[in-house]
Amino acid sequence: SSSAASDVYKRQGAGHARDFARMARSHILLQERGAGRRGSNMLIVFSGLPGTGKSTLAKALATHLQAVYLRIDSIEQALRDSGALRQDVDTSGYQVANIIALDNLKAGLKVVADCVNPVSESREVWADTAARAGCRLVNVQIICSDELQHRQRVESRVSDVPGLVVPDWQSVTAHEYEPWPHAPLTLDTARLSVDAALALLLEHLADHLQARS
Numbered sequence: 001s002s003s004a005a006s007d008v009y010k011r012q013g014a015g016h017a018r019d020f021a022r023m024a025r026s027h028i029l030l031q032e033r034g035a036g037r038r039g040s041n042m043l044i045v046f047s048g049l050p051g052t053g054k055s056t057l058a059k060a061l062a063t064h065l066q067a068v069y070l071r072i073d074s075i076e077q078a079l080r081d082s083g084a085l086r087q088d089v090d091t092s093g094y095q096v097a098n099i100i101a102l103d104n105l106k107a108g109l110k111v112v113a114d115c116v117n118p119v120s121e122s123r124e125v126w127a128d129t130a131a132r133a134g135c136r137l138v139n140v141q142i143i144c145s146d147e148l149q150h151r152q153r154v155e156s157r158v159s160d161v162p163g164l165v166v167p168d169w170q171s172v173t174a175h176e177y178e179p180w181p182h183a184p185l186t187l188d189t190a191r192l193s194v195d196a197a198l199a200l201l202l203e204h205l206a207d208h209l210q211a212r213s
Contacts, residue, residue, distance in 0.1 A: 041105045041135040042067075044205075045126045047117035048142035049175055050167050051154035053189035057142060058114035060198050067110035070097045077164045094122055098129045105133035118177045138208055139184035140201065146190035 044067070046058040055071065062069035076093035079085055085092065094115065101111045117123055123139070130137035144150040151169050159166045167175070185204050187197045 040110070041108050041133060042110045042138065042205075043101060043105060043113065043126065043130040043133070043135055044111070044138045044140060045113045045115070045117060045123075046140050046142060047115065047123070047184075049116060049150075049177055050172050051150055051157060052142045052144045053153070053194075054142035055114050056194055057140075057187070057189075057197055057201070058112050060194060061201055062112040064198065064202070065110050065112070067112045068101075068104045070101055070111060070113045071161075072097055072113075072115035073164055074161050077161050081163055091122070094125060098125055101126075102129050102133055105129070105135050116175070116177070118175065120178060123180075136208065138205060139180075140204075141180065141184050141186040143186060143188050144190045145188050149190050 044061065046054045048054045055073075058071075059069060061067070072093045075096050076089045079089050079092055079096070097113060097115070101113060104111050113126065115122070117126070126139075127137055144153070150172075154167070154169045154172050157166050185201075187200060189197065192200070
């Protein structure tokens with residue numbers, strides 16, 4: 001009925017309002033705790049399988065924080081297009097990304113890295129980059145707990161990186177991804193809207209700054 005539909009829209013509107021209010025409060029906290037000042041460098045690394053929604057969230061956070069955004073997919077495709085490599089990119093994309101991240105962190109900027117980050121070796125390299133820059137490292141894991149929804153995303157995905165062939169569902173399910181020994185902040189995009197996830201991220205960053213201050 002129209003009344004029921006109206007109730008749904010009201011609930012959705014209230015939910016969005018709460019998300020935006022939460023983001024606003026977290027933004028203020030970040031400013032108060034130093035994240036908004038020049039020199040307050042921070043490395044935020046997004047990890048997760050393709051199709052979980054990590055690029056959407058990583059871009060949203062980078063925009064909100066006015067941070068440098070580094071996407072492994074784009075770097076790896078640029079390496080392929082250059083013809084400089086005699087074989088597949090392997091870890092080259094991660095190596096380039098970490099060098100660029102280090103330069104920007106040393107310049108006092110915040111960096112958001114968007115990658116699968118599937119194994120302990122790649123995670124340790126990011127940690128080493130943060131240590132060399134003398135900055136905080138925040139790991140964020142993105143998952144999609146609804147397998148059907150995840151598969152639909154993967155199969156309907158269109159690449160926004162020229163030349164990049166996106167993986168199919170079989171490739172995603174076969175992709176190596178080691179469990180974290182100590183799970184970082186984990187956001188489930190099957191249960192959270194982009195706004196709600198971003199609000200939680202900002203709260204986590206504010207809490208992280210307070211704990212380290």
